[in-house]
Amino acid sequence: xxxxxxxxxxxxxxxxxxxxxSLVRKVAATDATVLIMGESxxxxxxxxxxxxxxxxRESGAFIxxxxxxxxxxxxxxxxxxxxxxxxxxAVRTRPGMFSLANGGTIFLDEIGEMSAPLQVKLxxxxxxxxxxxxxxxxxxxxxxxxxxxxNKDLGEEVRQGRFREDLxxxxxxxxxxxxxxRERRSDIPLLVEHFLAKLNxxxxxxxxxxxxxxSEEAMVQLWEYDWPGNVRELExxxxxxxxLTDKDTIEVDSLPSNVRSFVSSRHGGxxxxxxxxxxxxxxxxxxxxxxxxxxxxxRTNGNKQAAAKLLGLKRTTLVAKLRRRRSPATSDxxx
Amino acid sequence: MLIVDDQAAAREILTRKLSRESIxxxxxxxxxxxxxxxxxxxHVDVILLDVSMPEMDGIEVCRELAxxxxxxxxxxxxxxxxxxxxxQIRFQGMNLGVSEFMTKPVNWxxxxxxxxxxLRSRALARQIDQTLAGLPERGxx
Numbered sequence: 001x002x003x004x005x006x007x008x009x010x011x012x013x014x015x016x017x018x019x020x021x022s023l024v025r026k027v028a029a030t031d032a033t034v035l036i037m038g039e040s041x042x043x044x045x046x047x048x049x050x051x052x053x054x055x056x057r058e059s060g061a062f063i064x065x066x067x068x069x070x071x072x073x074x075x076x077x078x079x080x081x082x083x084x085x086x087x088x089x090a091v092r093t094r095p096g097m098f099s100l101a102n103g104g105t106i107f108l109d110e111i112g113e114m115s116a117p118l119q120v121k122l123x124x125x126x127x128x129x130x131x132x133x134x135x136x137x138x139x140x141x142x143x144x145x146x147x148x149x150x151n152k153d154l155g156e157e158v159r160q161g162r163f164r165e166d167l168x169x170x171x172x173x174x175x176x177x178x179x180x181x182r183e184r185r186s187d188i189p190l191l192v193e194h195f196l197a198k199l200n201x202x203x204x205x206x207x208x209x210x211x212x213x214x215s216e217e218a219m220v221q222l223w224e225y226d227w228p229g230n231v232r233e234l235e236x237x238x239x240x241x242x243x244l245t246d247k248d249t250i251e252v253d254s255l256p257s258n259v260r261s262f263v264s265s266r267h268g269g270x271x272x273x274x275x276x277x278x279x280x281x282x283x284x285x286x287x288x289x290x291x292x293x294x295x296x297x298x299r300t301n302g303n304k305q306a307a308a309k310l311l312g313l314k315r316t317t318l319v320a321k322l323r324r325r326r327s328p329a330t331s332d333x334x335x
Numbered sequence: 336m337l338i339v340d341d342q343a344a345a346r347e348i349l350t351r352k353l354s355r356e357s358i359x360x361x362x363x364x365x366x367x368x369x370x371x372x373x374x375x376x377x378h379v380d381v382i383l384l385d386v387s388m389p390e391m392d393g394i395e396v397c398r399e400l401a402x403x404x405x406x407x408x409x410x411x412x413x414x415x416x417x418x419x420x421x422x423q424i425r426f427q428g429m430n431l432g433v434s435e436f437m438t439k440p441v442n443w444x445x446x447x448x449x450x451x452x453x454l455r456s457r458a459l460a461r462q463i464d465q466t467l468a469g470l471p472e473r474g475x476x
Contacts, residue, residue, distance in 0.1 A: 179459070184456075189429060220422045266438065295416065295439075298439060301342055301344065
């Protein structure tokens with residue numbers, strides 16, 4: 001990903017993204033260790049790449065390592081390298097990721113997954129700026145900037161004794177929290193347009209009459225969805241929609257059912273259904289009554305006489321229904 | 336947190352429920368009062384804004400908030416009645432930078448979660464400002 005693309009994705013309109021952008025720019029100019037925290041799919045690696053691209057180390061390598069994806073017994077040799085014959089299968093000497101990143105940046109993703117023994121070795125590397133390959137008795141000096149990332153609450157991991165406190169403070173020099181997509185919801189339309197333009201370009205549709213657009217209503221649904229998988233989930237969904245659609249506009253009915261049902265349930269649009277396990281009929285009827293009674297009370301500013309008239313009920317019937325309600329308090333129906 | 340609703344009963348219930356969650360609140364009974372408060376020195380982290388209000392409705396308030404840098408950055412949760420289900424009003428809110436849309440009757444648990452999320456984001460913004468202030472200025476640009 002080039003620098004222009006990184007910048008475009010990082011900016012957003014949300015005040016937090018403006019700040020993160022400023023922070024990334026400023027931190028890039030230093031050689032400080034950065035700890036990026038955020039949910040999966042929020043773009044932690046993108047931010048690490050931005051720090052590298054805007055740093056004096058730009059011409060050096062950017063080496064990403066996913067500490068959670070490499071088996072613990074292999075991670076040490078991946079990171080620090082190994083000598084020929086150091087273990088079964090080590091048929092030749094191999095440099096580690098730290099050596100490959102020399103003069104550049106190493107990005108240690110999912111640092112919270114690192115085993116306790118390896119945490120000790122990493123701490124030594126950070127303190128002494130040299131690595132010892134597996135099976136070797138000599139240290140190799142390295143000049144590497146370290147950026148780590150985690151989707152865990154690393155402070156809590158320290159409190160639980162699963163992550164070393166001294167390593168945590170070594171990494172936590174510049175903390176950078178990346179907000180989830182739902183925390184910066186106002187950026188969703190911007191991101192949707194960005195990804196659609198990119199995907200249309202890739203499909204050869206850009207600027208053509210067959211370029212795929214999105215309807216206003218579908219955009220609203222994407223904006224309201226909570227995106228547990230964050231920006232990555234949004235990008236993957238749009239890619240799927242652009243590839244699979246045979247129309248030039250993505251409409252609400254093309255969106256996956258999980259998005260539609262989530263949005264619908266937030267606006268009281270979900271009707272109770274009789275599933276395999278049955279349903280609580282009285283509770284379902286009560287919920288339906290609550291919604292109508294609440295709406296009538298809101299419109300009449302809590303006036304029961306007027307609300308009963310709106311509902312075509314006698315005042316006494318409405319009052320009786322309100323008395324029978326289990327929870328919450330009657331007055332709460334006004335909001 | 337600023338609660339904006341023309342109905343006294345709604346303001347009272349929202350204040351009571353949010354206070355119980357240890358969220359400090361101030362109230363405004365109109366869009367104009369809301370704008371007066373946010374343009375004053377009063378520190379507001381989140382605005383909970385009813386859409387249907389006489390004179391100046393919630394969308395109009397958002398339009399005014401979007402005009403100024405300082406007020407544009409305050410997260411707005413728009414509260415709308417059940418019969419405002421039409422997406423058009425949400426589309427307008429989305430384009431004006433509204434953070435959330437919630438339909439009445441309010442799901443309290445969801446409201447508290449969302450308010451806390453915005454309060455966390457505002458605290459995070461302040462933390463980043465502190466970190467930025469502690470870093471040396473970049474040279475060369």
